[in-house]
Amino acid sequence: MFQYDDKKLKDQLLELIRRAATDLPEDVVDSMRAAWKNEPEGSSARSVFGMLLKNIELAKAESIPMCQDTGTNIYLVYIPEGFSMRKLTALIHEATEEAVEKSYLRPNAVDSITGKNSGNNLGEGQPFIHFEEWDEDYIEFKIMLKGGGCENVSTQYKLPDVDLGADRDMDGVYKVIVDAVNEAQGQGCAPGILGIGIGGDRASSSLAAKIQLYRKLPDTNENAEMAKMESKLLADLNELGVGPMGFGGKTTILGVKIGSLHRLPASFFVSISYMCWAYRRRSMTLNAKGEVTYD
Numbered sequence: 001m002f003q004y005d006d007k008k009l010k011d012q013l014l015e016l017i018r019r020a021a022t023d024l025p026e027d028v029v030d031s032m033r034a035a036w037k038n039e040p041e042g043s044s045a046r047s048v049f050g051m052l053l054k055n056i057e058l059a060k061a062e063s064i065p066m067c068q069d070t071g072t073n074i075y076l077v078y079i080p081e082g083f084s085m086r087k088l089t090a091l092i093h094e095a096t097e098e099a100v101e102k103s104y105l106r107p108n109a110v111d112s113i114t115g116k117n118s119g120n121n122l123g124e125g126q127p128f129i130h131f132e133e134w135d136e137d138y139i140e141f142k143i144m145l146k147g148g149g150c151e152n153v154s155t156q157y158k159l160p161d162v163d164l165g166a167d168r169d170m171d172g173v174y175k176v177i178v179d180a181v182n183e184a185q186g187q188g189c190a191p192g193i194l195g196i197g198i199g200g201d202r203a204s205s206s207l208a209a210k211i212q213l214y215r216k217l218p219d220t221n222e223n224a225e226m227a228k229m230e231s232k233l234l235a236d237l238n239e240l241g242v243g244p245m246g247f248g249g250k251t252t253i254l255g256v257k258i259g260s261l262h263r264l265p266a267s268f269f270v271s272i273s274y275m276c277w278a279y280r281r282r283s284m285t286l287n288a289k290g291e292v293t294y295d
């Protein structure tokens with residue numbers, strides 16, 4: 001029997017948001033440091049990485065957002081059987097409003113019809129919360145703050161793509177991913193991280209791509225073929241020379257994460273979710289005693 005207290009859980013969710021907005025995960029910082037070290041002294045790429053790393057340190061030290069765009073708040077919540085999604089959603093909303101008051105988040109929710117900003121980062125579909133029921137006896141909240149610039153260069157392909165010579169096979173998938181990064185150049189605030197969703201319909205494919213972005217950078221895909229493809233793409237995409245923020249350099253992409261869904265024989269979608277260097281993802285688990293751990 002879960003014993004969580006609403007007010008306490010709201011505060012714990014607020015802390016999750018604070019961590020996400022101000023403190024980049026260790027695996028991302030490590031990867032950025034390695035990329036900085038890998039660029040020659042005096043190069044633009046090294047100086048851009050240096051600036052980004054200083055920015056990341058400052059945000060952590062002062063508990064302030066690391067980028068002026070605090071992004072779309074995307075939650076993935078795993079719940080044991082019997083939990084009320086409605087109640088958890090209400091607590092996430094409360095925590096979001098308070099995070100805006102405390103300036104961890106900016107009020108970024110704009111009514112698409114009227115153009116009016118809601119002022120509290122809440123609105124239809126904002127934040128986006130995806131629930132899944134699981135067999136574990138605890139809840140896990142995963143949050144990602146996804147910037148608008150990188151979302152703008154995220155894209156979806158429909159295979160075959162005659163212009164790119166991309167057929168309905170893994171070689172075709174490879175070609176469209178390279179094309180997407182080439183098209184994005186520095187506009188997605190490179191270095192980027194790619195979440196790829198192969199198959200599904202247009203909507204499920206896009207969600208599958210975003211879900212891949214909750215994986216840690218050094219992990220290895222459980223599917224051996226996909227693991228191989230992720231490594232090859234990472235190496236090849238970094239040969240493009242786009243570099244951080246498009247200034248040229250050896251690191252354009254920090255990671256490639258691929259997932260797949262079954263599809264209709266008639267359709268073959270490849271969705272590419274491009275995440276920027278401000279790869280703000282954090283998670284929190286809540287056990288039956290109401291205790292939380294953050295990652």
Ligand code: SF4
Nearest residue numbers: 067147149150189276
């Ligand atoms: S895309 Fe990312 S780094 Fe660029 S402005 Fe938006 S949040 Fe900031």
